[in-house]
Amino acid sequence: MSKHHRRLIRHCRVRPGTRVRLNQIDPVGTDLARFVLPGDAPLRARAEALLEHSRMELSIQQERLWASNTHSVLVILQGMDASGKDGTIKHVMSGVSPQGCEVHSFGVPSHEELSHNFLWRYSNRLPARGRIGLFNRSYYEEVLVVRVHPQLLATRFLPAPGKGGRVWRERFDDINAFERHLVRNGTVVLKFFLHLSRDEQRARLLKRIDTREKRWKFTSADVEERAYWDDYMSAYENMLSATSTRHAPWFIIPADDKHIARASVAATLSGTIASLPLHLPLASSVEHRRLAQLRAKLLRT
Numbered sequence: 001m002s003k004h005h006r007r008l009i010r011h012c013r014v015r016p017g018t019r020v021r022l023n024q025i026d027p028v029g030t031d032l033a034r035f036v037l038p039g040d041a042p043l044r045a046r047a048e049a050l051l052e053h054s055r056m057e058l059s060i061q062q063e064r065l066w067a068s069n070t071h072s073v074l075v076i077l078q079g080m081d082a083s084g085k086d087g088t089i090k091h092v093m094s095g096v097s098p099q100g101c102e103v104h105s106f107g108v109p110s111h112e113e114l115s116h117n118f119l120w121r122y123s124n125r126l127p128a129r130g131r132i133g134l135f136n137r138s139y140y141e142e143v144l145v146v147r148v149h150p151q152l153l154a155t156r157f158l159p160a161p162g163k164g165g166r167v168w169r170e171r172f173d174d175i176n177a178f179e180r181h182l183v184r185n186g187t188v189v190l191k192f193f194l195h196l197s198r199d200e201q202r203a204r205l206l207k208r209i210d211t212r213e214k215r216w217k218f219t220s221a222d223v224e225e226r227a228y229w230d231d232y233m234s235a236y237e238n239m240l241s242a243t244s245t246r247h248a249p250w251f252i253i254p255a256d257d258k259h260i261a262r263a264s265v266a267a268t269l270s271g272t273i274a275s276l277p278l279h280l281p282l283a284s285s286v287e288h289r290r291l292a293q294l295r296a297k298l299l300r301t
């Protein structure tokens with residue numbers, strides 16, 4: 001792992017047990033630019049260079065992941081509307097073979113999904129060994145949107161609906177245990193919170209309305225949910241503080257500048273896979289002899 005990768009990972013990672021205060025974390029990424037993307041070139045060019053380098057690295061690392069067939073990688077992306085989850089997936093993964101990765105986006109759950117435990121629909125979509133799976137939103141919505149709109153809990157058919165505040169603590173415990181189970185079984189779990197400022201969200205939503213080609217992305221719910229901004233920030237702070245663990249850390253990614261956000265996610269992802277103890281299957285001595293015979297045969301035919 002390069003010096004850049006290490007510094008970036010250290011800078012963005014939420015240390016387990018710390019109390020996250022989002023209003024003390026810069027959504028623009030000025031710090032990140034100073035420490036993680038050093039050099040004299042303009043910031044955008046430096047971010048682009050880091051993204052490009054990380055994309056190439058990721059493509060190589062994905063092949064190692066596939067060949068060793070012992071690990072998988074689960075990438076979770078969370079963030080407010082218009083925080084750039086889709087764009088991040090598109091730009092970070094563009095160099096990776098489509099055979100080696102899969103993206104799952106989760107919207108409002110269906111009746112069938114709500115009839116199961118709250119992790120069910122997500123556990124059905126986990127990446128198999130050798131693959132990188134990306135979740136665009138995830139089971140974390142169950143302690144975010146559902147916490148901000150607690151009336152949604154009534155639609156979850158819980159056995160003890162009167163549990164009140166305890167339900168969030170229990171869900172955090174369940175999520176931590178679930179992720180520990182995944183990690184013990186060879187899945188690397190990386191979680192990215194795209195930290196967007198309220199002003200930048202307004203600018204992006206306005207752009208969705210004002211630009212014809214972007215209008216399809218706009219929904220009235222985007223404007224309505226802005227009224228709950230402070231509640232969301234508080235739910236995010238609780239969630240980040242309770243579920244950033246040594247085995248499955250959260251990374252807070254400054255998202256106001258898309259270039260910095262994409263470069264940071266790509267570098268963290270490629271750097272983490274590069275540091276995994278992946279062992280490529282080596283041919284045995286018998287296979288070596290057989291290989292030599294087959295090679296000679298190939299040369300003759």
Ligand code: ATP
Pocket residue numbers: 080081082083084085086106107108109136137138141142145146217219222
């Ligand atoms: P963008 O960031 O571009 O707006 P999006 O991720 O919001 O994209 P949408 O299809 O617009 O994609 O919205 C998905 C919606 O589904 C979100 O409002 C989210 O809160 C909601 N959702 C996701 N998971 C759950 C869940 N478990 N319970 C309730 N709502 C959920």
Ligand code: MG
Pocket residue numbers: 081082219222
């Ligand atoms: Mg949306």
